[in-house]
Amino acid sequence: ENEMKFDATEPGRNQFSYGGADAVTGAASRNGQAVRGHTLAWHKQVAAWVSQDGVKNNNNYSRRELLDILKNHIFNVVGRYKGSVREWDVCNEVLDDDQSIVRTNPDAYTLRPSIWATHIGEEFIDSAFVWAHQADPEAKLYINDYNVEFAGNAKTEAYYNLVKRLQKSGVPIDGCGLQCHLTTGQLDTLKLEKNIRRYADMDLDCIITELDIALANPHAADALTLQAKEYGAVTRVFLRNDNCPSMLMWGISDNHSWRQNKPLLFDSDLQPKPAYYNVHAQMRLAAERAGQSGIEDIRGDETIVSTRYIDLYGRPTTQNGLVIEVNTYSDGSVKAVKKVY
């Protein structure tokens, strides 16, 4: 979440600190995992030597100096992870929360005040993408924002306008990220898919970057089932749109989330929740439909020590119809497989 942000990677001017970020890329490479880099130009978590609050220019840098600071930062960080970070959130949350401007001018957008936007100007976005591309021509480059998921919403439309403008200007942008910090009851898959598809028409990716779905009514008996359904619905949208090649959760277990109300796939004991099983089931079904054998089960000599059966929402069930068989192995690992009885 935080290891590749500006304050972590360049805590002092031209003094780079890569301990946390190296730990992430190292673990990923040992486990055959791809990495998204987050993030290069943002108004939050900038180092204090750049700006005390992310907006004020309290060190009185000139525009030229700020451009040099951003350029040096991007060349260093992207350069270091060339080949080990597959894609970067180059600019994060550049849009203002108030986008009422699109009601009167349908092609417009308003940038949020930040040390970069206010003291350099909008071109900081264009330049950041160009520098990132120069530093690693193979990396995929994204812009990323929140409240931009559902077509028709003012900020979603403003985001679309900004991305169109960047593409038209020849900026090397591969697509845009929808953070997807949702709460149960909010998901509209039609509007989400409409939004994703219009980027396909522009030959751009539109990916899910920070998915979490908090429970609107955490004490309701069906709260986790509703959450599981919505996680499954987002997963299906992701799986059926080729220009949506990434779907990332913003964290692993509920007790380590930035949000309240159990938004993630694993509970505080790291046990998979109904939402986990539904995401897994959707992926397995899609793999089977595509004629693949599904997720490979690679293990050595371990034997199964216990087996239980759950339905697609994680509720205990018996060996009847379509079920998920959850096996615990002698090495303590747990593996779930879908079966039809």
Ligand code: 9MR
């Ligand atoms: O999850 C991050 C949390 O640990 C930090 O305290 C917070 C501070 O800025 O940033 C959180 O991550 C944010 C992400 O970088 C951008 N989109 C919104 C995320 C949640 O606030």
